Amino acid sequence: MTKVSLVLQSILDMDNVEEYILEEAEKLFMKYGTRSITMDDIAKQLGMSKKTIYANFKDKDELVTKLIIKMMQHDECSMEERTIQSENAVQEIFLMMDFLKEMLSNINPVIFYDLEKYHNKAYKIMMDFHQTHIYEHVKICLDRGIKENVFREDINTEILSQARVAQINWIFESDLIRSGKHSLYEVIQELSIHFLFGICTLSGHILINNYTNKVKQTI
Template identity: 85%
Template sequence: MTENIETYILEEAEKLFMKYGTKSITMDDIAKQLGMSKKTIYANFKDKDELVTNLIISMMQKDECNMAELTNKSENAIDEIFLMMDFLKEMLANINPVIFYDLEKYHNKAYKIMMEFHENHIYKNVKICLERGIKENVFRDDINTEILSHARVAQINWTFETDLIRSGKHSLYEVIQELTTHFLFGICTLSGHILINNYTNKNKQTI
């Protein structure tokens, strides 16, 4: 299995899965998108489930790198969260929410990998961000970072599962943004509130 062919298959399959979900996309559809035979795809992945699993692993690895980069370039903990939200807005713009339902129902291994990423990596990132914010005096020093980190992960997981998304009533980003704003104002100091307003106004001016 050559790495270049595997990467190409994953990249093109991702476009289809993110747009239409996994259930409605067949290996024939993927072969047509790739401009290659199904035989070549099966030489790299034994079936669609393995392809989906490998794709989710690849996406989680990319997300981990992107999150680390945003943390390093951020000015403070609140800026970090705003940068994460900008990244999330761009990422979710091309994702059909049905993909998360399909993963849960038809690709259990891939779905567990995604949930484990939330429970471990995102939990760790949130906790470090909260501790950073306390040191920077933008988050209250009386908050329990462990409890709030678990609560934040639970919020994110709920977003992927709620009928608010699956019904099409609200977008993924709209729900996450609302929850994030509520979360932030609940943990911020006065200095933090000022920063939130500054970043919010700055974002409005760039729209």
């Protein structure tokens, strides 16, 4: 048995075959989108037969759906980490932008078009995640900022949380992204800074400028 076969066998002997398949499929989907990647491509990437893949996933649609669920769970944990790490609500949003920059740097925007057109269940899961988890996260952040006196106390957190979610959904569906004219992070950063300046107090504005300068120094 070759070295490669031994490595593959050790993976197959483990209980996380499904996890391994998802990790390798994710690399292909994020780079090329889902439509152009076949189960044969995934099998080749994994170095295993399609039979093994179909033993874990009914079809490509189920594979994509489980991958999106896995990614949403990871995003939720990452958002919680940034909240804990942040010193204030303004920094929390900047840390979120850092996370998005890292996450989106290896994603081909075509993936979002593919999800909407060819994987309705997975796309709905992503949109539902925005409407629930991201909405709650934004609202908690806004309430925190008001208590810290970095966000204006007269803002309506419910309205602005819904507006922020709608803004995020628009980004993923925008032709600005799908045409390749602008990167996902570029659009998110521009809208996030605009959003912050609209809700911040004078103290918050000072923090925005401080964090913006720090970002520029690292570029």
